[in-house]
Amino acid sequence: MNCRLGCGACCIAPSISSPIPGMEQGKPAGVRCIQLDGNNLCKLFGKPERPKVCLEFKACTSVCGARNDEALTNLIELESVTLTVCKP
Ligand code: SF4
Ligand code: SF4
Numbered sequence: 001m002n003c004r005l006g007c008g009a010c011c012i013a014p015s016i017s018s019p020i021p022g023m024e025q026g027k028p029a030g031v032r033c034i035q036l037d038g039n040n041l042c043k044l045f046g047k048p049e050r051p052k053v054c055l056e057f058k059a060c061t062s063v064c065g066a067r068n069d070e071a072l073t074n075l076i077e078l079e080s081v082t083l084t085v086c087k088p
Pocket of ligand 2: 010011012016020033034035036037041042043044045050051054
């Protein structure tokens with residue numbers, strides 16, 4: 001599927017551990033990326049400063065669902081599952 005422009009769920013729900021311009025430590029889960037503009041579009045789209053992890057994230061129906069709130073819910077759930085799995 002193509003990314004639903006203006007969704008932005010994957011720039012809010014997940015934690016990102018790699019540095020983001022303006023958020024050098026990355027970002028915690030549930031925090032809006034500083035590079036997400038008011039229309040929920042990435043200000044770094046197409047620029048070399050865009051983190052690799054963002055480039056690699058591809059829209060897919062199982063995560064993005066059919067609506068933005070579905071994507072947010074799925075990503076929040078995935079984040080909590082990942083955290084649980086990764087705990088020592
Ligand atoms: S969650 Fe999916 S649809 Fe929403 S912005 Fe990210 S890739 Fe696009
Ligand atoms: S850098 Fe862009 S794509 Fe990556 S989380 Fe921030 S707004 Fe989203």
